Amino acid sequence: MSSAPSSGKIGHLQREPTEINCPSCNAVGLSTLRLEAVTCIQKIVGLINCCLCCTPIKWEGRHDYNHYCSKCGCYIGRNIQLSWYKRKLFKSRHAALDEDMQWRNYQRQKSTEQNKTEQSEP
Incomplete structure (x- = not known):
């Protein structure tokens, strides 16, 4: 439950x-x-x-x-109940979304690190 x-x-x-x-x-x-x-x-x-x-x-x-x-x-x-091919399709879409989110997080983290280094340099 x-x-x-x-x-x-x-x-x-x-x-x-x-x-x-x-x-x-x-x-x-x-x-x-x-x-x-x-x-x-x-x-x-x-x-x-x-x-x-x-x-x-x-x-x-x-x-x-x-x-x-x-x-x-x-x-x-x-x-x-989803058929096997629909489950596979949803899993592949979910994996693609996860990869996209990881890429966006990486880009966001990289840009914040660049901003910090630019601000720390006089």
């Missing part, structure tokens, strides 16, 4: 109830988790499984993991 974020941001939601700080009522507590079919494909798969009285389609994405505030019922968000 993760701790409630203090900044009001929810972050990545898991597939189990998560401790949240509700943006609506500001209550801190565990979210209520509901498995809901939202998209047309999810509803069709649910209908097929219901009509056959079993679950022949065991597709992992047949429902969304939606989180709601346990106090006021406000919709918080949902768990999103």
Whole structure:
């Protein structure tokens, strides 16, 4: 279980109830988790499984993991499963951003060092 974020941001939601700080009522507590079919494909798969009285389609994405505030019922968000190529894409973008930030910090540090040496010289 993760701790409630203090900044009001929810972050990545898991597939189990998560401790949240509700943006609506500001209550801190565990979210209520509901498995809901939202998209047309999810509803069709649910209908097929219901009509056959079993679950022949065991597709992992047949429902969304939606989180709601346990106090006021406000919709918080949902768990999103990323495919392998999207995870790789996000990791590469994150790495590029990290490299860019390191480069900017290096340039900033270098310019402040130059300013200090210029100021110390009469």
